[in-house]
Amino acid sequence: MTGPAVVFAGVAHSHPFADAANLRDRGARIAGVWDADDGQRRDGFSARFAAEPHATLEGLLDTGPDLVIATPRTPRAPAVVAACAAAGVPVFVNKTIAATEEALASLDAAAAAGARFGTSSVLRFAPAVAAFAALLDGSRVRAVDVTAQHDIAGFLTPERAWQDDPASGGGTLLSIGVHAVDLVDAVLPLDRGRAVLEGAIVVDARGSAGAVPTRSEAVAVVRADTAEGIPLTLTISGVPGPDRYALRVVTDGGLLELALGDGDDLGYAGLADALLATTRGASLPAPWRRSAAGYRLLLDAAVTIRTRREVAA
Incomplete structure (x- = not known):
């Protein structure tokens, strides 16, 4: 070949x-x-x-x-x-x-x-996400609510327990939360060349273990404001059940919603196309500057949640 x-x-x-x-x-x-x-x-x-x-x-x-x-x-x-x-x-x-x-x-x-x-996250390359971003193009966004649900049962097996360790894989908040922040970044437009999550500030973050025996959070809810003042709510969960990745965006023109789950095209093919384009001279997809803003938001939320848990203990 x-x-x-x-x-x-x-x-x-x-x-x-x-x-x-x-x-x-x-x-x-x-x-x-x-x-x-x-x-x-x-x-x-x-x-x-x-x-x-x-x-x-x-x-x-x-x-x-x-x-x-x-x-x-x-x-x-x-x-x-x-x-x-x-x-x-x-x-x-x-x-x-x-x-x-x-x-x-x-x-x-x-x-x-x-x-x-x-x-x-592979979700950035899902066709439905690209289409949703096109719908939002030119809209005045007022609020964003995103849900990332992925059963973490696999993280709790011996060979993958490192993913449930907050200091190793980041736990649910990081491993599943990446889907949430990347969806926000993928659909909201750049502002003067700056990714929407650059400068975002965590307003509050809360997590709970739930009924799942996890070293990290089974559920986390993060509220944040972007640098432009757009309120964000991220619900990140690893409870049992089918995968679901959903966006609800309030704009001056109305409410727009997107939901992806098991059986939908989650972006794997689109990622492969983008990676092959890189070998032909295209820029790497999702450069670090854009992705870093989402990780910074999640790590700030992790400090809030885990410090609160330590104080409560």
Whole structure:
């Protein structure tokens, strides 16, 4: 196969398997894979996609790929970005890329130094999200209410418990919350070149464990104001039940709503198209400057929620 060479730095959850299948279907060559935490998972990926397994990230990058797709366990993401920057290879990181302020600062520094990386929820690439953004184009937005529901039962299994750890994967608030903030960023227009969440301030944030035995929040509600004064309400939940991602936007022209769930096109194909375009010279999708604003909002909310919990204990 003579298509672009794409390698995978980490296969920590299901997304890289979907990415590889979609990219292969579009003519890309899945050239290699590395994972520092789960050799069995790496080898399964290797066998499925005929991707050369590598014992080190350096060995993977030495093959000279056209693009890296990174899905390591969250604490490793900044180091992967730094290694790709040193090798001069663009990298797209599947969520979640940061769960601590230290990781956020490291990624900010990498971006300032010229590292080429992007990161996003796959929902940004869903056709219905793009169509909804087109409906909002030119509207005066007054308020936004977004819900991101994804059952976290999978996070509570031994092999994925790192995702439920607030200091490791970020817990529900970060891992599911990325869907919420990326939906807001995807549908609201840039203001003078600035992403809508840049400068957003958390007004209040509350979380609860619910009936699910989790180390993080099972449910979180975050209220924030954008720098332009648009009130946001983010409901982030990992309770049992089907996935649901919904937006309600109040504009001067009326109320607009969008809902996506199981069975809908959630953006995996669109992401693959955007990534392939990168190998042909297009800009990386969801550059860090835009994604960082959402992570900063979620981390501010996490401090509020988790400090309150510690005081109550």
